[in-house]
Amino acid sequence: MSFAAGLHLAGRVGATIALLTPPYATALLLLQAARRRADLRLSNGLLITAALALGLGLSAIGFVLWLALPGSDPLHLALVETVALLLAFWLRSGTGAAGAPVFEPMPGGRRPWLALAVGAVVIEASFVFAAVAEARPHGDWDAWAMWNERARFFALDPGHWLDAFRVDVFFHPDYPFLLPAAVARLWTYGAAVRRLEPIVVAALFAAATAGMLFFGLRDRRGRAPAMLAALLLLGGTSRVYGLDSFAHLAATQMADVPIGCYFLASLVLLSGAATERRNAAHLALAGFCLSLAAWTKNEGAAFATIVVLGFALGSRLDRSARGVRETLWLAAGAAPGAAAWLVYKNTLVPSVDLFRGSTAEIVARLAIGDRHAVVAGVLGDVVLKYGAGAYLVAIAAVGLLGIGHRPSWRADWLPLAAVVGLIGVEYLILVMSPFDPDWHARSSIPRLLSQLWPSALFALFLVARVPGGSPEPAFADGSACVANRPRMPSLAVAPEFRDDRAP
Amino acid sequence: MDGSRSSRGSERTRSRALRERLSAILVAGFALGAGTLSVAQIVRGRSPVTADNGYVQRIGDSYDVIARSLPPTGDLGYFSDASLGEMSGARDFVLAQYFVTPRILRYGNDLELSVGQFASQESLDEFLASRNLVVESGGPPPLPVLLRHAPRKAVQ
Numbered sequence: 089m090s091f092a093a094g095l096h097l098a099g100r101v102g103a104t105i106a107l108l109t110p111p112y113a114t115a116l117l118l119l120q121a122a123r124r125r126a127d128l129r130l131s132n133g134l135l136i137t138a139a140l141a142l143g144l145g146l147s148a149i150g151f152v153l154w155l156a157l158p159g160s161d162p163l164h165l166a167l168v169e170t171v172a173l174l175l176a177f178w179l180r181s182g183t184g185a186a187g188a189p190v191f192e193p194m195p196g197g198r199r200p201w202l203a204l205a206v207g208a209v210v211i212e213a214s215f216v217f218a219a220v221a222e223a224r225p226h227g228d229w230d231a232w233a234m235w236n237e238r239a240r241f242f243a244l245d246p247g248h249w250l251d252a253f254r255v256d257v258f259f260h261p262d263y264p265f266l267l268p269a270a271v272a273r274l275w276t277y278g279a280a281v282r283r284l285e286p287i288v289v290a291a292l293f294a295a296a297t298a299g300m301l302f303f304g305l306r307d308r309r310g311r312a313p314a315m316l317a318a319l320l321l322l323g324g325t326s327r328v329y330g331l332d333s334f335a336h337l338a339a340t341q342m343a344d345v346p347i348g349c350y351f352l353a354s355l356v357l358l359s360g361a362a363t364e365r366r367n368a369a370h371l372a373l374a375g376f377c378l379s380l381a382a383w384t385k386n387e388g389a390a391f392a393t394i395v396v397l398g399f400a401l402g403s404r405l406d407r408s409a410r411g412v413r414e415t416l417w418l419a420a421g422a423a424p425g426a427a428a429w430l431v432y433k434n435t436l437v438p439s440v441d442l443f444r445g446s447t448a449e450i451v452a453r454l455a456i457g458d459r460h461a462v463v464a465g466v467l468g469d470v471v472l473k474y475g476a477g478a479y480l481v482a483i484a485a486v487g488l489l490g491i492g493h494r495p496s497w498r499a500d501w502l503p504l505a506a507v508v509g510l511i512g513v514e515y516l517i518l519v520m521s522p523f524d525p526d527w528h529a530r531s532s533i534p535r536l537l538s539q540l541w542p543s544a545l546f547a548l549f550l551v552a553r554v555p556g557g558s559p560e561p562a563f564a565d566g567s568a569c570v571a572n573r574p575r576m577p578s579l580a581v582a583p584e585f586r587d588d589r590a591p
Numbered sequence: 592m593d594g595s596r597s598s599r600g601s602e603r604t605r606s607r608a609l610r611e612r613l614s615a616i617l618v619a620g621f622a623l624g625a626g627t628l629s630v631a632q633i634v635r636g637r638s639p640v641t642a643d644n645g646y647v648q649r650i651g652d653s654y655d656v657i658a659r660s661l662p663p664t665g666d667l668g669y670f671s672d673a674s675l676g677e678m679s680g681a682r683d684f685v686l687a688q689y690f691v692t693p694r695i696l697r698y699g700n701d702l703e704l705s706v707g708q709f710a711s712q713e714s715l716d717e718f719l720a721s722r723n724l725v726v727e728s729g730g731p732p733p734l735p736v737l738l739r740h741a742p743r744k745a746v747q
Contacts, residue, residue: 205619212626219633223641226651229682232689245664245693255695258675259688316618323622325629330639333629481621488614490607555611 104288107277110169111150112143117176119373124180126369129360131307137299140292141353144346145380146172148269151242151276155269160246162276202315209323210298213335217291220330220339225283227290227341228330233259235267235343236286242272243281253437262437264429266383267343286341294338297349297542298322304356305549313549320482320545324475331534332475334541343385348539350381351391355503355543358399358418359550362406362499368417375421382422382429387510387539389429392422394509395502402498402505450520459525463518466529467511474537482548492553503547507540647686653734654690660728660737661694661704668705669696670722670738672714683708687735705738 089097116139122128123135130138150172154165226232237259241252252268253261267289274285301321306314326333330340338345354377361370378395381388399418403411453459471479494500514536518529632638661667669687673680675698687706688696696706701722709715709732719725719738729736 199615202615202619205623209622209626212623212630216626216629216633219638219641224647226647226689229685232647233685237685237689237692240689240692248664248693251664251693251695255688256698258681258684258698312615316615319618319622323626325625325632326639336629476625478621478625481617485614485618488610488617490610553607555615 100284101288104274104278104285105292107274108143108147108292110166110173111147112139114169114173114176115139115142115146117173117180118142121176121180122369122373127364127366128369128373129364131303133303134300134307134356137296137303138353138357140296141300141349141377142380144270144289144292144296145266145350145377145383147273148266148383151269151273152265155242155246155249162279165273165276199312199315202312202319206315206318206322209319213322216333216335217294217339220336221287221290224340225287227286227339230343231286231341234263236271236341238265238268239271239275239286240281242268243275246276250436257438262433263343263386264383264388264432266380267346287339290338290341290345293346293349294334297334297345297352300349300352300356301542301546304352304359304546308359308550309552309554312555313552316485316555317545317549320478320485321542324478327473327476328470328534331538332473332478334538337538344535344539347381347384347388348542350377350384350388351506351539352542352546353377354381354392354395355506355546358395359499359503359546361414362402362496362502367414371414371417372421375418375423376425377421378418379422379425379429383425385539387514387536389426390513391506391510392426394513395506396422398502398505398509399498402502405497408498445522453520453522454516456519459519462525463515463529466526467515467533470530470533470537474534475541478541479537479544482545486548486552489555490553491551494551500551503543503550507544507547510540511536650683650686650735651690653729654687657706657729657735657737658691661691664693666695666697666700666702667691668700668702668738669698670705670707670718672709672718683735703740706735707738708735709733 116135119128119130119135119139119142123130147169150168151165154168157164157168227236237255238252242249242265245251252265255261271286271289274289275281278285298318298321302314302318304314305317321334324333324335326336330336331344334345354374357370357374357377361367361374364370375396378388378392382392396415396419400411400415403415408414514532518525518532521528629638633641669684671680671683673683675681675684684696684698687708691706704727705724707715707718707724709718712732715726715730715732715736723741724738725741727737727739
């Protein structure tokens with residue numbers, strides 16, 4: 089590529105990213121307002137990366153609202169977004185700086201050689217992303233078959249956007265459409281369907297995921313576990329047709345990285361919420377991220393159900409006096425998206441054929457031992473092969489570190505339970521499905537593991553013993569938070585809170 | 592007593608420090624090694640994940656030509672000599688819908704305008720003869736063609 093061509097490409101990428109500024113700024117302002125008004129305690133790093141994920145979601149929501157409005161003038165879309173931005177600005181500026189909680193990052197060693205390794209894998213992952221995007225500018229199979237195809241319907245004929253759901257069932261018209269809406273919005277503003285926009289959206293989802301994994305772990309457990317998790321996410325190679333390499337999968341423009349991004353966002357926020365006393369904003373935001381996951385891919389609905397139920401159960405296990413109220417806040421955050429999702433599924437699109445057959449037939453399939461053996465065999469095979477053994481390396485690394493003292497079920501164990509729970513649900517669905525279990529498991533399980541990979545890393549390093557530190561201290565109320573705490577003289581400098589000291 | 596407890600404590604600390612180092616070396620070594628392998632495969636042109644023979648782009652260019660003869664919206668028939676059960680048949684149908692959007696393809700439906708994708712000219716000719724269709728634009732096979740019903744000959 090010549091210098092001039094590179095400059096031209098950089099300019100186009102910059103212009104595309106600039107088009108995402110309004111929803112991103114809206115998300116950032118809303119998070120800042122929540123931080124000030126409702127004690128949403130996020131570090132600046134987590135705030136910036138979470139705003140990226142939320143901004144992409146908001147861009148899709150705004151676009152769908154515009155599609156539903158009569159007329160197809162992009163000026164109306166800009167108006168919708170401007171109103172949202174002004175509202176967010178008003179919410180933020182109205183709260184004032186007084187009383188804003190201060191986030192106190194964990195002190196500790198920097199581990200320069202690990203930081204260098206993270207830098208190297210960031211470069212490697214960027215190279216892999218760029219190479220795949222150049223070789224396959226239209227993305228991979230699912231991008232043509234569903235996501236970008238639907239985005240083309242929305243952008244090329246917004247007046248008949250519902251035609252996107254009249255396509256042959258071969259194209260899964262029942263799949264939700266957050267990702268297509270985010271891409272179509274950029275095409276609509278650009279007044280052309282080009283290859284660059286879906287690539288930029290894919291890159292931003294990948295960046296948001298990597299950033300939230302790093303900052304989410306850094307804020308809860310310190311820098312060393314955050315760097316180990318980032319290394320495993322971004323470094324790696326593929327053994328399962330590219331699905332098991334984060335950088336490659338991101339560049340294929342499929343929905344697996346975006347849904348993984350919202351899985352992770354909800355778990356990071358939930359895990360932080362469980363350590364806070366005033367956590368309504370945290371919980372509502374986590375619930376909102378769960379609804380965004382459901383609007384990205386069907387697995388998101390199952391994940392949201394598991395997380396809400398897990399949180400309610402965890403409240404009992406933690407003997408939290410505010411468990412019911414907190415669960416309601418979580419559910420309230422997810423409720424608008426969940427209601428819209430149910431309406432969409434029950435009115436607009438054909439029902440899925442996954443549960444074809446009578447209840448007796450489904451139960452009969454569950455009782456067939458061979459189906460269990462096939463699905464379990466494929467699951468084991470894919471876990472072993474995934475990223476040339478990346479899951480095994482993560483488990484081995486945590487095994488070497490040991491499990492830390494983790495007294496809070498919701499703050500520490502819920503993410504791991506949610507990851508294992510979704511794998512369990514998928515297992516049962518595959519055993520019950522009317523399709524050949526081997527074919528169905530081989531086509532589904534690699535996807536599921538790749539969607540869960542960032543969350544699995546977060547969950548594993550969340551329960552691991554923190555390198556270079558003593559077991560995490562607990563606050564007086566029994567919570568195990570070592571970061572995200574308000575600036576309190578008695579806690580801020582206490583050496584026993586340093587979980588990242590050199591050994 | 593205190594001495595032995597303190598010695599056990601420092602042994603535990605050393606063992607933990609060793610395991611932490613091993614964990615970090617394992618993760619960093621794995622991530623860097625696997626990542627470097629991916630990059631090396633791509634640079635040498637041996638990576639399966641970046642292997643692309645330009646098929647999608649060729650098909651896309653072909654649909655750009657066909658699209659000039661298409662109405663802006665509406666339904667189109669779709670015919671192929673490969674079934675949806677075959678990988679190539681499914682791929683071509685998927686790509687066809689992707690590139691003709693916002694029109695909607697109806698697999699196997701004989702509408703006024705249809706898209707056809709056939710492996711060879713013989714296969715296409717045989718199909719055209721059986722359905723009284725003519726090629727409007729596109730092709731040659733295996734690239735897609737736009738098909739239209741042949742005008743019926745006037746009865747003398």
